[in-house]
Amino acid sequence: MVKKLDIVGVSEAAAILGWDRRRVATYAKRSGVFPEPVARLVCGQIWTRKQIEDFKASRSPGA
Numbered sequence: 001m002v003k004k005l006d007i008v009g010v011s012e013a014a015a016i017l018g019w020d021r022r023r024v025a026t027y028a029k030r031s032g033v034f035p036e037p038v039a040r041l042v043c044g045q046i047w048t049r050k051q052i053e054d055f056k057a058s059r060s061p062g063a
Contacts, residue, residue, distance in 0.1 A: 006048055006049040006050065007038070007046050007047065007048055007049065008046070008047055008048070008049050008052055009043070009044050009045070009046055009047075010024050010025055010028070010044050010045065012049075012052075013047060013052045016049070016052045016053060016056060017052065017055075017056055028045055034055065035047055035051040035052065035054075035055050038051075
């Protein structure tokens with residue numbers, strides 16, 4: 001049985017944020033601007049879905 005993990009990569013983070021992958025990658029390179037990834041793999045950085053959703057909420061108007 002495969003366990004569903006609530007983790008996301010650059011493509012999924014971009015979809016959640018309504019951004020393109022390039023913008024996520026740019027923000028991820030900026031220290032202190034984007035959430036710190038929980039892992040850095042050969043295939044890229046990994047975040048929890050909650051990290052990205054919280055980041056989105058913090059940038060929303062009225063937040």
